[in-house]
Amino acid sequence: MDLAADVLATSVVAIVVGLVLTFFGYAVLRFAIALYGALLGFVLGAALMGSITGTGFLATTAVWITAIVGALILGTLAFAFYQVAVLVVLAVMGFALGVGLVQVFWGGAPDWLLWVVGIGLALVLVVIGMIGDLPAVLLIVVTSFAGAEAAVAGVMVLAGVIDLAQLEEAGSAAALDHGxxxxxxxLALAVVGIVVQLGAWSARRARLARETAVGGAAADRAS
Structure with missing residues (x-):
């Protein structure tokens, strides 16, 4: 792949991934969390049954069945009780954002400062997420900003404002260092993403509340 094709591919990927995160980050990460739980359950189930039967990994039908059951159980749990996983994701994103900001404002920063700021911002996001029922809202805000930064960085590469080396050095926060x-x-793209995601999230919560209320009323009438 020549340089022009490499630039085009990198730009398109950054823009597409960035826009998906900006407008659908909450839903995408909830699905990704559930998928990770399912994969983990599959591997653990297969390993457990394989060790019990002594037949090895995915060697028999029983091992496959146990692996599938494990995937269903852990995948469902990860989707239903995602708050802890969201806090972990927020910590990872906070660390990455902290490191990125230090690199933008102080390109030659020592490694210890990157770690301190990264861990500090990760802890801040985790603490904020634990105060009240905030994981979903924080996840929406963080994914919107992260996605907007990535999308704009992709546009900047495509427009020739920055090159791939600068993108690799500054990461998705490249826009913050160019005027x-x-x-x-x-900021505007991130705000639009937050509004769109919060609207979809609120609508889903309202729909679930109505369905719960209707179900409760039906149960009361039946009793």
């Missing part, structure tokens, strides 16, 4: 205009574009 007010790009920063405002990033």
């Amino acid at each position: 007010v205009l790009w920063s405002l574009v990033t």
Whole structure:
């Protein structure tokens, strides 16, 4: 792949992934969390039954059945009780965001400062997430900003404002180091993403509340 094709591919991927995170980050990460739980359950189930029967990994029908059951159980649990997983994701994103900001504002920062700021911001996001029922809202905000930064960075590479080396150095926060205009574009896109995601999330919560209320009323009438 030549340089032009490499630039085009990187830009398109950054833009597409960024827009998906900006407008659908909450739903995508909830699905990803459930998928990770299912994969973990599959592996654990297969390993457990394989060790019990002594037949090895995925060697018999019984091992396959146990693996599938494990995937269903852990996948369902991960989807239903995602708050802890969300806090972990927030910590990872907070660390990455902290490191990225230090690299933007102090390119030659020592490694210890990257770790301190990264861990500090990760802890801040986790603590905020634990105060009240905030994992979903925080996940929406963080994914919207992260997605907007990635999408705008992809556009900047495509427009020749930055090159791949600068993108690798500054990461998705490249817009913050190239003038007010790009920063405002990033902020505007992130705000739109937050509004869209919060609207979808609120609508889903309202629908579930109505369904629960209807179910409760039906149960009362039946009793």
